[in-house]
Amino acid sequence: MKKTAITFAAALLPALAAGADIPRTWTREAVAAFEVPLAKPIYSPVHISEEAYYRIPVRSIHKTYPVYHPKHEPAGYMEWLKQQEPQPAFEPGRLKTEADWIQAGEMVFNSPVSFGPVFFGGAEVRNPAFYEETGMPVAKDGTIPFARWVIRRKGEPELGSMGCNTCHTRVMPDGTVVPGAQGNNPGDRQGAWMLRRAAKMAPAEEMLKRVRLFAKQFEVPGLGDDPNRRAQNMALDEFIAAGEAIPAGVTARSHTSMVLPPQIPDIIGVRERRFLDHTGLVRHESIGDLMRYSTLVQDLIGLARYGDSVPAEAPRAGSRYSDEQLYALASYIYSLRPPSNPNPFDAIAARGKSVFEREGCGKCHTAPLYTNNKLIPADGFEPPVAHRTRFDISSLRVGTDPRYALQTRKGTGYYKVPSLKGVWYRGPLEHHGSAATLEDWFDPRRVKDGYVPTGYAGPDGRARSVRGHEFGLKLSARDRLALLAFLRTL
Ligand code: HEC
Ligand code: HEC
Structure with missing residues (x-):
């Protein structure tokens, strides 16, 4: 009840201020109300303040280019990419109609937030064995829709990933691409593949230290017998096996769990859902809530305080989406439609x-x-x-x-x-x-x-x-x- 009134006020004020219909994403009132408390309420996340949020620099979104399976890459493609100038790709001043916003949102959806290897890097997507050994699907047109090449500096194409597309895009058995459907890139298997390789090159102790630090982010403050803590006693081989055990369509996303990973939901039709995440953690009553959700899972990893314990992992908020980018993104997600259903109602x-x-x-x-x-x-x-x-x-x-x-x-x-x-x-x-x-x-x-x-x-x-x-x-x-x-x- 109370939430409705707050959301309404929160949605109205920034609209007046900005002269547009774009909600201000991270307001004190909205952030205080947008989540369902955790089962142990004193350990519910306490998020960064409105001021701290808006001090995070806005992510610049550059024009991106498709990634091809090496067999389908046009001749001279990488050389051609090196000739391309960096180009800004998100210009909110030019967005007039709803269709403009949706189109810009599609770009945000497919824009990377990471430029280093996560599930894969530039070397992996150009290595045919990587596809065979991890089962990474390839679209009918020879592209992989889970990542993009980006030019941030001329002459240096970078493989960018971890935008929404990395996990929320599905390549169907016939090779068509369905944006928003439960993703089917086998991300954790790919992570395991890379870890296995890296383990052959770096000292095992060093690798183990790194993966244990990574796994710490999943620990749950205030939980007596935390299954996530088990990772601190795992050997490197066990880490690799744990990643290989996670099939496409499931992933150990930030704030979830490596030993209890969640299914990636289909986000087509999300507009009608009142709660987001399997556990209904985030309430979804307005487009502002989907905007908050998106920045929370992409930009604010490791920045919330759970009870009185500070998360162990290094905060990652190098940049954040702007309110305009989030509005475009959410408009695009609301516009997604399912593929046409071949199953007759017989x-x-x-x-x-x-x-x-x-x-x-x-x-x-x-x-x-x-x-x-x-x-x-x-x-x-x-x-x-x-x-x-x-x-x-x-x-x-x-x-x-x-x-x-x-x-x-x-x-x-x-x-x-x-x-x-x-x-x-x-x-x-x-x-x-x-x-x-x-x-x-x-x-x-x-x-x-x-x-x-x-x-x-x-x-x-x-x-x-x-x-x-x-x-x-x-x-x-x-x-x-x-x-x-x-x-x-x-
Ligand atoms: C690394 C993979 C990954 C990336 C990247 C990712 N997601 Fe997700 N997303 C997930 C997983 C896994 C869940 C389920 C989490 C849970 O239930 O606890 C999820 C849940 C969601 C949900 C909730 C849907 C529902 O019905 O419960 C929405 C909405 C969503 N993601 C949107 C986005 C958007 C927008 C982006 C980009 C800004 C994004 N996601 C990036 C993996 C990802
Ligand atoms: C009491 C409420 C309830 C009833 C009755 C119910 N379901 Fe469910 N259903 C759920 C919940 C909750 C989940 C998710 C459970 C989980 O993931 O832990 C679910 C999950 C599912 C899923 C998996 C969906 C997915 O995307 O992963 C299918 C399919 C399904 N139900 C079909 C049915 C069918 C068919 C029936 C009747 C025979 C049925 N359910 C009866 C509550 C219900």
Whole structure:
């Protein structure tokens, strides 16, 4: 209730000041209200102030160029890139219509925030073995849509990545590219590939020190038995194995966890979602909230204080998106549409629809959004009374693996009900991406001991039952087939 009033005021004031409709991203009021507290509220992140935020220099966005698989790179391409002058590519003064803003936002979406190797660098994308060994997908036109070449200084093309496109772009089996869909670049596998190489060249002790420092960012202040701390005792080989265990579509993003990595959500249709992240950490009531979310996950890594403990990793806020860039980006994300669905609503799907209704799926996955936009308490979490009036909380539970909701920096104690729109083109499913396909998600064996998940299994890839959400697990083969046919039409 209160949040609505604050957001309204926060949205109005800067609009008057700037003479435009662009919300000021990082205001004290908006930042105080935009997140759901963590399960242990005293350890909820305390963010940097409005003043400190606006002191961070704005990222300059340069014109970028496609990256090709080496087999498809036009002759002389790298030489040609070296001739190109650096060019500013984001000029808000020129943006007049909504279509202009959306187009500029597409550029922001694909603009890198890192120029050094992260999942890969310039050498890797020009090495055919890298594709074969990591399974990096290539689009029909021979490009890889997860990164771009950038000219910041003439004569020095740099491979830039870690823009939204690196994780939120999907190359479909036929090679078409779907921006915003659950990404399928195998980033953590690539990280493991690079680590394995580096380990052969640098002293092992030195490497170990570096990866342990990297892993520290996932530790959760105030958590007695923190599974993320386990990384501090891992050998280099175990780090490599933990990365290799993470399939495409799942990734150990900042503020998530290397041992409990989350599924990358499909962000097509995000406009209709009231909470962002699997745990519903960020409330989404206005475009300003999506702008705050975007700068939070890209620019403010390591800058929040959790309780009275200061995060160990080095702050990375070298630059931030401007309010205009964020507004363009969010407008673009709101404009994204799913690919056209090849699955017909035929007689089998129609039967599946009645199975869906009979099984009560719609209580949570309510049409037309196929989510009721509610938070579901994870096992082991009892919502405080005050939450009942502040957030939309379901009285039902699903009993899925509660660790991500309780033992990570995204841990609100809840999982939100995901929308089922677009399940036909995404996967792996569930908050860890434990189930590779819809068939696996509705396979009754998945809840049994000794089951080896077909999607993300765990850092050591061992057997682990994929518990909870037992809806639809007892269907006849015929009903299950029909249900899946229906789900694939959404
Ligand atoms: C390194 C990979 C990576 C990059 C880069 C990345 N994301 Fe994400 N994104 C994720 C993962 C993983 C999650 C799920 C986190 C969770 O649930 O805790 C996520 C969640 C989201 C969500 C929440 C969607 C939902 O329904 O819950 C939005 C919105 C989003 N990202 C937008 C962006 C935007 C915009 C950018 C660029 C400014 C971006 N992301 C960059 C990996 C990435
Ligand atoms: C009580 C609420 C509830 C009911 C009833 C329910 N679901 Fe879900 N569903 C959820 C939640 C919550 C998740 C996410 C769980 C997680 O990731 O831990 C989910 C996840 C899913 C997913 C995976 C989506 C993805 O993108 O990863 C599918 C598919 C799904 N449900 C289908 C169904 C079907 C079909 C039914 C009926 C047979 C059903 N659900 C009944 C709450 C519900």
